[in-house]
Amino acid sequence: MSLLTTPVDIAHIDVMDSRPLIYCQCCRSYEHACQSGATPKMWQQAATYVGWRHVRSEHFDLDVVCPECVAEFHQPVKHRELRKAV
Numbered sequence: 840m841s842l843l844t845t846p847v848d849i850a851h852i853d854v855m856d857s858r859p860l861i862y863c864q865c866c867r868s869y870e871h872a873c874q875s876g877a878t879p880k881m882w883q884q885a886a887t888y889v890g891w892r893h894v895r896s897e898h899f900d901l902d903v904v905c906p907e908c909v910a911e912f913h914q915p916v917k918h919r920e921l922r923k924a925v
């Protein structure tokens with residue numbers, strides 16, 4: 840399986856309570872900016888910096904994936920177990 844990872848598109852940064860939010864489409868965890876002054880652009884850059892990615896393969900296309908899930912995708916056996924549990 841070939842895996843293509845690219846930075847998360849800014850269109851997938853949400854804003855809640857005037858603070859930017861990023862949401863993992865794989866494990867459904869999310870990160871909310873602590874400062875109300877943070878812009879979606881800043882949050883997108885911060886998320887990219889810590890490892891959030893858009894992950895694509897022949898079989899799926901996840902627009903937003905957290906660093907933990909990106910790591911799981913690179914460990915196929917462990918990831919299969921995770922999917923079975925869901």
Ligand SMILES: [Zn+2]
Nearest residue numbers: 863866905908
């Ligand atoms: Zn995740």
